[in-house]
Amino acid sequence: MENFRLTIKKRIYFFILLAAVMVAGIILLTAFGRANDGFNATSGILGAVLAIAIGNVITAKMALGNEAKLKEMYIKHTDERSTQITKEASTTTFRVILLGVSAATIIANFLSETVSCTLSVCLAFIFMVYIAVSSYYNSKM
Amino acid sequence: MEEFRKKLRTKIILCRILAASLLIALIVLQVLVHRGVLRGETNMGFFVGGITVLIMNIMRMKKAVKDDAALKQWYVRNTDERTIAVQQKAGNFTSLFTIFLLGIAAVAASYINETVYWTLGAALGVYLLVYLGALAYYNKKM
Numbered sequence: 169m170e171n172f173r174l175t176i177k178k179r180i181y182f183f184i185l186l187a188a189v190m191v192a193g194i195i196l197l198t199a200f201g202r203a204n205d206g207f208n209a210t211s212g213i214l215g216a217v218l219a220i221a222i223g224n225v226i227t228a229k230m231a232l233g234n235e236a237k238l239k240e241m242y243i244k245h246t247d248e249r250s251t252q253i254t255k256e257a258s259t260t261t262f263r264v265i266l267l268g269v270s271a272a273t274i275i276a277n278f279l280s281e282t283v284s285c286t287l288s289v290c291l292a293f294i295f296m297v298y299i300a301v302s303s304y305y306n307s308k309m
Numbered sequence: 310m311e312e313f314r315k316k317l318r319t320k321i322i323l324c325r326i327l328a329a330s331l332l333i334a335l336i337v338l339q340v341l342v343h344r345g346v347l348r349g350e351t352n353m354g355f356f357v358g359g360i361t362v363l364i365m366n367i368m369r370m371k372k373a374v375k376d377d378a379a380l381k382q383w384y385v386r387n388t389d390e391r392t393i394a395v396q397q398k399a400g401n402f403t404s405l406f407t408i409f410l411l412g413i414a415a416v417a418a419s420y421i422n423e424t425v426y427w428t429l430g431a432a433l434g435v436y437l438l439v440y441l442g443a444l445a446y447y448n449k450k451m
Contacts, residue, residue: 209419209426213412253451257443259400264439265407269432270355278349286428294407302399309395 172242173232180228183221190218266294313384314374321370328363331356408436 193214201207231237244250269291276284335356341347373383386392415429 209430210416213416249451253444253447255397255401256447256451257440258404259397260443260447261436261440262400262404264443265404265436268435268439270359274352274355277352278347280424281349282422282424283428284352286425287432290411290429290432293410294403297406298399298403301402302395305395305398309391309398 169238169242172245173238176228176232176238176241180225180232183224183228187218187221187225190214190221194218262294262298266291269294310380310384313387314380317370317374317380317383321367321374324363324367324370328360328367331360331363335360404436404440408433408440411436 194211197207197211197214201210227241231241269287273284273287273291276287335353338347342350370383373379411429411433415426415433418426418429
C-alpha cells in the first residue's frame with residue numbers, strides 16, 4: 169500500500185504540473201492569440217484538460233487523507249476485471265473506428281476532397297501506429 | 310475441433326457476402342459516377358484492397374476447413390493467449406494514443422483549415438462516443 173501511496177503522490181505532482189502548463193497556455197492564448205481563428209477550439213481543449221487535471225488532484229488528495237478511500241482506489245486500480253474491460257473496449261473501439269473511418273472516407277470522396285484526404289491520413293496513421301505497437305509487443309512479450 | 314470447423318464455415322459465408330457486397334457497391338458507384346449522378350471519384354483502392362484481403366482470407370479458411378493440420382494450426386493461432394494479449398494491448402494503446410493525437414491535430418488544424426478542424430473534431434467525438442459505449446457494454450457484460 170505504501171508503494172501505491174507513492175504512486176498517488178507522483179500522480180498529484182504530474183497533474184499539478186499539467187494544470188500549471190494549461191493555465192500558462194490559456195493566459196498566453198488570451199493575451200496574444202485572441203485574433204486567431206482557432207482561439208475558441210484551443211482554449212476549450214486547454215480548459216477541459218485543466219478541469220480534468222484539477223479533478224484528479226482533488227480526488228488523489230482526498231484519497232491520501234482517507235485510508236478507506238485510498239484502499240478503494242487501490243482496489244479499483246488493481247482490479248483485473250476493470251483492466252480487462254478497458255482492454256476489450258479499446259480493442260472493439262479500434263475495430264469499429266477502422267470500419268467507420270473507411271466507410272466515411274469512401275462517402276466523403278464524393279462530397280469533399282479535403283475531408284476525404286483528412287480521414288485517409290487518419291486511417292493510415294491509425295494503421296501505422298497499430299502495426300508498430302503490435303510488432304513492439306510481439307518482440308517484447 | 311468440429312465446432313471450430315463450423316465457425317470457420319460461417320466465417321467463410323460472411324466473408325463471401327461481404328466481398329460480394331463490396332463488389333456490388335463498387336459497380337453501383339462506378340455506374341453512378343459515369344452517369345453523372347455522383348460527382349467525384351470512387352475510391353478504387355479501398356474496394357480493391359478490401360476485396361483482395363477478403364478473397365485471400367476465404368482461400369486460407371477453405372484450406373483450413375479441408376486440411377486437418379492446417380485447421381489445427383489455425384485453431385492454435387486463434388486461441389493462443391499470447392496473440393490475444395498482444396492484440397488487446399496494441400488495440401488499447403492505439404485507441405488512447407489516437408484519441409490524444411486527434412485532439413492535438415484538431416487544435417493545430419483550427420489555425421490552418423476549418424474543414425480539417427471540423428473533420429478531426431467529428432472523428433474525435435465519434436471515437437469517444439464509441440469508446441464510452443463499448444465501456445458501458447463490457448461493464449454490463451463482464
